[in-house]
Amino acid sequence: MHRPDKLLIVAASEASMAVRSKAFLIGMMLVPVFMGVSIGLQRISQNQADLEERPFAVIDGTGTVYPSIAAVAADWNRSVAPKDGGKATGPRMVPELASGDDATRRALVDRVKHKELKAFVEIPPGAVQGDPTARIRYYSNVATDNTLPRWLENTVNRAVLNERFRASGVDRAEVMRLTRQVGLTRLDLPSWDERGVIKETGAIDPIRTLGVPMGAMILLLFVVLSSAPGLLNSVLEEKLSRTNEVMLGSVSPIEFMGGKLLGTAGVSMAVSAVYLTAAFVVARNWGYVDVISPRLVASFVLYALLGVLLFGSIFISIGAACNEIKDTQTMMMPAMMLVMLPMFTWSTILRAPTSRFAIAVSLFPTATPFLMLPLTTIPPGPPLWQQMAGITLSTATMVLFVWAAGRIFRVGLLMQGKSATFADMIRWVKAG
Amino acid sequence: MNAIEIRSVTKSFGETRAVDDLTLAVPAASTYGFIGPNGSGKTTTLRMILNILLPDRGEVAVFGDTSTRASRDRVGYLPEERGLYKQMKLRRLLQYFGRLKNRSGSELDAFIERWLARFDLTAYGDKRIDTLSKGMAQKAQFIAAIVGRPDLLILDEPFSGLDPVNADVLKDAVLELKRSGATVVFSTHDMTTAEKMCDRIFMIFRGHKVLDGTLDEIQSAYGFDTVRVRANGGAAALAAMPEVESVNDYGQMQEVRVKGDPQRFLAQLAARTPVQYFEVARPSLHDIFVRIARPGGDHASA
Numbered sequence: 036m037h038r039p040d041k042l043l044i045v046a047a048s049e050a051s052m053a054v055r056s057k058a059f060l061i062g063m064m065l066v067p068v069f070m071g072v073s074i075g076l077q078r079i080s081q082n083q084a085d086l087e088e089r090p091f092a093v094i095d096g097t098g099t100v101y102p103s104i105a106a107v108a109a110d111w112n113r114s115v116a117p118k119d120g121g122k123a124t125g126p127r128m129v130p131e132l133a134s135g136d137d138a139t140r141r142a143l144v145d146r147v148k149h150k151e152l153k154a155f156v157e158i159p160p161g162a163v164q165g166d167p168t169a170r171i172r173y174y175s176n177v178a179t180d181n182t183l184p185r186w187l188e189n190t191v192n193r194a195v196l197n198e199r200f201r202a203s204g205v206d207r208a209e210v211m212r213l214t215r216q217v218g219l220t221r222l223d224l225p226s227w228d229e230r231g232v233i234k235e236t237g238a239i240d241p242i243r244t245l246g247v248p249m250g251a252m253i254l255l256l257f258v259v260l261s262s263a264p265g266l267l268n269s270v271l272e273e274k275l276s277r278t279n280e281v282m283l284g285s286v287s288p289i290e291f292m293g294g295k296l297l298g299t300a301g302v303s304m305a306v307s308a309v310y311l312t313a314a315f316v317v318a319r320n321w322g323y324v325d326v327i328s329p330r331l332v333a334s335f336v337l338y339a340l341l342g343v344l345l346f347g348s349i350f351i352s353i354g355a356a357c358n359e360i361k362d363t364q365t366m367m368m369p370a371m372m373l374v375m376l377p378m379f380t381w382s383t384i385l386r387a388p389t390s391r392f393a394i395a396v397s398l399f400p401t402a403t404p405f406l407m408l409p410l411t412t413i414p415p416g417p418p419l420w421q422q423m424a425g426i427t428l429s430t431a432t433m434v435l436f437v438w439a440a441g442r443i444f445r446v447g448l449l450m451q452g453k454s455a456t457f458a459d460m461i462r463w464v465k466a467g
Numbered sequence: 468m469n470a471i472e473i474r475s476v477t478k479s480f481g482e483t484r485a486v487d488d489l490t491l492a493v494p495a496a497s498t499y500g501f502i503g504p505n506g507s508g509k510t511t512t513l514r515m516i517l518n519i520l521l522p523d524r525g526e527v528a529v530f531g532d533t534s535t536r537a538s539r540d541r542v543g544y545l546p547e548e549r550g551l552y553k554q555m556k557l558r559r560l561l562q563y564f565g566r567l568k569n570r571s572g573s574e575l576d577a578f579i580e581r582w583l584a585r586f587d588l589t590a591y592g593d594k595r596i597d598t599l600s601k602g603m604a605q606k607a608q609f610i611a612a613i614v615g616r617p618d619l620l621i622l623d624e625p626f627s628g629l630d631p632v633n634a635d636v637l638k639d640a641v642l643e644l645k646r647s648g649a650t651v652v653f654s655t656h657d658m659t660t661a662e663k664m665c666d667r668i669f670m671i672f673r674g675h676k677v678l679d680g681t682l683d684e685i686q687s688a689y690g691f692d693t694v695r696v697r698a699n700g701g702a703a704a705l706a707a708m709p710e711v712e713s714v715n716d717y718g719q720m721q722e723v724r725v726k727g728d729p730q731r732f733l734a735q736l737a738a739r740t741p742v743q744y745f746e747v748a749r750p751s752l753h754d755i756f757v758r759i760a761r762p763g764g765d766h767a768s769a
Contacts, residue, residue: 044566052554272553281550281611283519284621285539285567449519 041286045294050301053265062261063306067313084122089183090129092143092155097163101132103194111186128186147176154180156187163198223414247326248385248409251335252377254310255408258339260374262303263346266295267363270354270448279448288445296347296437303343307336326412334411337426338404345401345433346374348440352460355440355447362454377405388413398425400432439464468531470495470619470650471516476525478511485511487674488525493652493667495530495618498645500665501654502752504760508674509654510547513621516652517544529619540569543617545608547624547654551596557607558583558592561614568615575614582610586636602633609637613644620644622653626660638664658753668752670759677759686749693754694723694732697744704740708732715754720744722754 053059095101108128115125133139133155143155154175161169171191173184200207223236273279282291315327353366376399384393388410397406397417403425410417417425446463447455455463471493478486486508493499503509514520515527518539526533530541552560558579565575583589586606591599599607605628612620625641626634641664645651655661661668662682670678678685692712698704702716705723710732712724725732729747736742750758 041567044563048563052552056554276553277546277548277550278552279550280514280517280519280546281544281564282567284517284542284544285564285615449514 042290042294042297045282045286045291046297046301049269049295049298050305051298052269053262053299053302054305056265059261059265059302063309067309071313084124085126085182086123088127088129089153089186090131090151091153091183091187092131092133092146094133094135094140094155094157096135096158096160097195097198098160099163099198100158100191100194101130103197104190105130105132107190107193126182128183144174147174153177153183156191158191158195162191162195163202165199242321242323243326244413245385247323248412249381250314251331251412252381252405252409254314255335255339255342255405256374256378258303258306258310259342259346259404261306262299263343263350265302265350266299266347267350267354267367269295270351270444271357271360271363274355274358274448283448288448289441291448292351292441292444295351296344299347300340300343303339304336307339311335331412334408338408341426341429341433342404345404345429345436346370348433348436349373352436352440352443352447355444356450356455356460358450358454366457373401377402381406381409385409385413388417394421397421398428400429403429468495469493469528470497470530471652472528472531473512473516474525474528476512476515476522476527478508478515478520478522484674486515486522486671489671489674489676490525491669491676491679493650495650496645496648497666498641498651498653498664500661500668501652501671502656502658502661502668502678502756503654503671507760508671510623512671513544513623513652513654516621517542540615541618543568543612543615543620545612545620545622545625547627549604549608551604551608551611553597554595556593556595557588557599560596560607561610564611565614568617570615578616579610579614582613585640586610601628602630605629606633606637609640613640617649619650619652622651624655625653626655626657658751658756662752670756672759678755682752685752685755689750689755689758691729691747691749692724693748693750694725694729695744695746695748696721696723696736696742698736698742699740704736708735708739710735715757722751724750724754724758 093101093104108130112127115123115127117123133143135157143152146152147154154173154177156174157172159166159169159172162171171188173187175183197207200210221239223239225233225236227233273282286294311327311332315324318324318327349370353363353370357363357366376396380396380402384396384406387393393410396402397410398421407417407422407425411422442464443460447460469492471491473489473491476486476489477484489512501509501512511520515522516529555563561579562575565571565579570578580589583592588603588606591603596604596607609625612622620641622641625637629637641651665682667681668678668685669676697720701718702714702721705711705714705721710725710727712726715722723732733742733745
């Protein structure tokens with residue numbers, strides 16, 4: 036008969052040892068720290084506008100658009116200038132006209148090199164005539180600056196269009212009105228009240244439709260990967276130090292393994308609590324506190340437990356079957372493929388959550404925890420039968436894995452010398 | 468009453484039969500020495516007693532309980548290699564092992580403190596195991612083995628790697644437990660320790676029981692066929708003597724197993740060379756062990 040009290044003692048010790056390790060503390064703190072730092076940096080960067088003046092030269096091959104560029108630059112500079120004692124909101128654009136002879140070009144190159152100019156730009160003669168080979172040529176030695184080239188591309192094109200309309204005598208405003216596109220706004224389905232009056236809903240928010248499912252899946256992967264693989268090291272270390280013999284003199288293999296699994300599950304719940312709290316803080320900071328619903332929290336806990344027990348039993352089996360660290364590398368490969376399966380398929384699944392492919396992969400037992408959770412966060416969520424089938428299949432597989440791990444653990448734990456092969460492990464499971 | 472009863476037990480690993488039809492009874496409150504060469508089946512036998520391994524055939528009863536799960540809490544085990552969690556602090560580790568043996572509370576704390584003090588480990592109670600020296604770790608392992616106050620204590624090579632001072636400390640602790648009524652089973656390669664400490668000795672060789680009894684019974688079975696001799700010329704003087712079965716040369720003295728009458732051997736030796744010392748003795752446990760376990764020895768067909 037197995038003693039639940041001994042199982043709990045082992046579980047408590049396992050959890051205590053895990054949470055005291057530096058690797059665990061660093062791993063667990065990583066996500067909240069990363070979230071905190073990203074919020075802080077975003078907050079700081081929001082207040083840091085690019086104010087560096089952009090002097091540049093224009094070689095106007097058309098001979099007509101420069102005045103328009105200079106006028107747009109003057110308007111721009113007025114719009115970004117400090118107002119009411121405040122700070123400027125953007126960089127000043129300082130254009131100058133240059134001729135296109137070689138001596139001037141050499142001088143412009145020198146001035147860019149000496150940082151007197153940020154760039155010089157050449158507008159080809161055929162630009163106004165609509166020559167399809169005509170391209171604006173932008174010369175600079177700062178490849179990372181996108182502000183000036185983007186500003187110039189917009190400004191020069193606007194100036195060129197103005198010149199084309201002026202030359203053709205067509206009313207530009209009328210053309211713009213006639214060619215204006217009709218935009219599309221993605222909305223949730225509208226609802227209505229008792230009287231049947233339709234109530235408009237807000238636009239679909241990509242953070243809710245993509246960010247939340249992705250975030251939930253990544254956090255779940257963090258939870259599982261920060262706790263389950265530790266079982267492999269723990270079992271292997273107990274084998275190498277022969278602590279397993281002392282333990283087996285006090286508890287049965289099932290109590291021993293069950294305690295380790297239970298302890299790790301407890302640790303994963305602690306990690307989940309930390310991550311969900313961090314997610315709550317981030318969501319509240321960005322006005323998405325409603326997405327951390329009780330249903331999401333309950334689903335997260337359920338799928339985290341399933342994931343940890345599924346992969347924990349796999350990692351325990353590998354640890355029990357191996358006698359050297361290097362042997363675990365080979366056996367880890369198939370296990371990691373199972374972990375990575377949701378990572379390889381999630382983008383396809385989130386784009387078409389009701390497709391046959393999405394349903395099939397979400398029902399694959401080792402992928403269910405990682406895929407069903409994000410699917411439940413995409414309204415209207417998968418049908419109940421799909422969720423229940425996923426949970427049932429995953430739970431049945433977890434029970435099967437734990438049972439098989441128990442048999443592998445019992446034999447492998449005392450095996451010394453050569454590490455076992457997958458064939459050996461299957462034989463142990465069959466032999467019982 | 469017997470603390471351990473092993474009845475017709477066989478255990479194989481693949482094609483290798485580690486223990487073959489072994490029957491053994493260890494009386495309660497006795498000190499039993501398990502000896503045998505490496506790979507002879509000692510550890511397999513100990514693991515079956517601990518219920519870590521199950522026999523393929525036969526049964527093992529500990530305090531009359533064949534499942535031994537119920538009696539697990541009554542058994543303490545010290546493995547040959549250190550079986551401690553290196554990252555744990557000493558006091559916490561002992562409390563953990565104590566709780567696994569159903570001990571708890573102030574009684575457990577008091578027991579731990581008493582033994583830490585006895586082994587001069589009190590100052591190391593809050594140190595991690597991996598910071599302890601080998602001798603300290605061995606003593607810590609011993610406390611871990613007895614923290615459940617076992618009725619049966621199984622020690623696998625308890626004195627290996629210990630300096631004489633620590634070996635004496637551990638020996639006294641084992642004897643104290645024995646005096647308090649515990650049964651002590653220990654495996655050892657140190658024949659002198661086995662001779663001095665054990666009430667009974669069991670030797671296993673190639674999975675078979677080859678010796679089982681008190682030291683006196685075992686030695687009597689071999690008779691007075693051993694002489695210790697110191698003669699001019701040392702071992703060379705014994706060469707080609709027809710009465711000599713084998714010689715164990717210690718340099719200053721030779722231990723000789725003789726074929727026939729020791730007095731006749733003495734007469735032949737004295738005729739060859741002056742003899743300074745001559746003693747007829749029963750073979751030592753070491754000598755018996757070597758006779759059994761050496762290639763072509765007494766149980767070569769086992």
